[in-house]
Amino acid sequence: MNEFNNMEFMAKTTLYTGSGSLKSLKDAIKKYGLDGNFLFVTDKGIEGAGILQKVIDSLPDIESKSQIFNDIKPNPNVTGTNAIYEKYKNDGIQNIIAVGGGSVVDAAKALAVLFTNGGSIDEYFGFDLYTNEPLPVFAVATTVGTGSEGGHASVITVDNSELKTKKLVFGEGLFPKAAILDGELLVGMPGSLVASTGMDALTHAIEGYVSRNGSIITDALNLHAVRVISEAILEASSDTTNTSAMNRMIQASTTTGIGMSNGGLGLVHGISHAIGAQYDAPHGIVNAILLPYVLEYNWIANPKKFADIAQALRVNTSGMSTEDAAKAGVKRVKELTKEVGIPEKLGEIGVSKESIDVLTDIAFNDELYMGANPRRATKKDIVAILNKAI
Numbered sequence: 001m002n003e004f005n006n007m008e009f010m011a012k013t014t015l016y017t018g019s020g021s022l023k024s025l026k027d028a029i030k031k032y033g034l035d036g037n038f039l040f041v042t043d044k045g046i047e048g049a050g051i052l053q054k055v056i057d058s059l060p061d062i063e064s065k066s067q068i069f070n071d072i073k074p075n076p077n078v079t080g081t082n083a084i085y086e087k088y089k090n091d092g093i094q095n096i097i098a099v100g101g102g103s104v105v106d107a108a109k110a111l112a113v114l115f116t117n118g119g120s121i122d123e124y125f126g127f128d129l130y131t132n133e134p135l136p137v138f139a140v141a142t143t144v145g146t147g148s149e150g151g152h153a154s155v156i157t158v159d160n161s162e163l164k165t166k167k168l169v170f171g172e173g174l175f176p177k178a179a180i181l182d183g184e185l186l187v188g189m190p191g192s193l194v195a196s197t198g199m200d201a202l203t204h205a206i207e208g209y210v211s212r213n214g215s216i217i218t219d220a221l222n223l224h225a226v227r228v229i230s231e232a233i234l235e236a237s238s239d240t241t242n243t244s245a246m247n248r249m250i251q252a253s254t255t256t257g258i259g260m261s262n263g264g265l266g267l268v269h270g271i272s273h274a275i276g277a278q279y280d281a282p283h284g285i286v287n288a289i290l291l292p293y294v295l296e297y298n299w300i301a302n303p304k305k306f307a308d309i310a311q312a313l314r315v316n317t318s319g320m321s322t323e324d325a326a327k328a329g330v331k332r333v334k335e336l337t338k339e340v341g342i343p344e345k346l347g348e349i350g351v352s353k354e355s356i357d358v359l360t361d362i363a364f365n366d367e368l369y370m371g372a373n374p375r376r377a378t379k380k381d382i383v384a385i386l387n388k389a390i
């Protein structure tokens, strides 16, 4: 299904990788000029961990003309994003530096659109719906899962309508101009955050590899990311001072993020965005819990590719039929989820069976993910998956 797809492959972010790569941010910004004021966008955890200060210290030329917004919440929403824009819209902001994980980078991209186009962010849900080029965004990644630092989407929760969902603003101008993937900067982050965000990256890689909208190019990115993540995630989550493992995780995460931007995702993200919007639940954990249940449902649609995934997960598949290898891969994902300390059921993080109908409706109507999923799911299928996963 892949080699026949007509697609435009876009990767427009300059990536700086390896320990100490933060020092490259200064030159990356200079390439775009130092006009106007800068807005740092981050969250309190990143600020408290001292990472924001390290980034500011690396940029002495802009310190005097910078402002800091330090309170991005998980799952950024329309109301909150608009409020940040209103707060800074008359301050001559011309560049945005995002220091954080997916929520921070997504909020920064949304702000980049608002600063040059005005209005409310929900006017831009869809592809390239803005008129003016968004402000340049520079991203310093502080988790190992979002992939947003190398992609052109911003995920925003629609909190200003009766039904809470997540929607995406897409645009070629939303690729960050540069992203710093510095494993040393991540040293000391909580192991549980490596586990949850790392499992989000694994979800991107697996969903991307079996996506109907993928290509040989996205397959290469996604399958190798499965391999690297499966080799590094246990080391990284159990010892976040292991800079080698942290570097491998963050690079694999961005690799599959580029794959995701070009080949799409699947049903795990369709359901998890519904849960994230309804429950304000952490994206990585929801994905990690859902992943084995969705794979148990999906593998039959493409056993060959699921067998490839098993091998990338280092399952010994020699002597197995393709179908058995595919199933062994799904089993390994389930084990891995447990090994990194993720709960087995959504009920453990507060998701209730009473919401199955509304979650199913939201996921089923999200064509972005339903259309890319390798198996065409019915509402009944999604209900069955949720019944098992909750």
Ligand SMILES: [Fe+2]
Residues within 6 Å of the ligand: 146, 200, 203, 204, 269, 283, 287
């Ligand atoms: Fe994700």
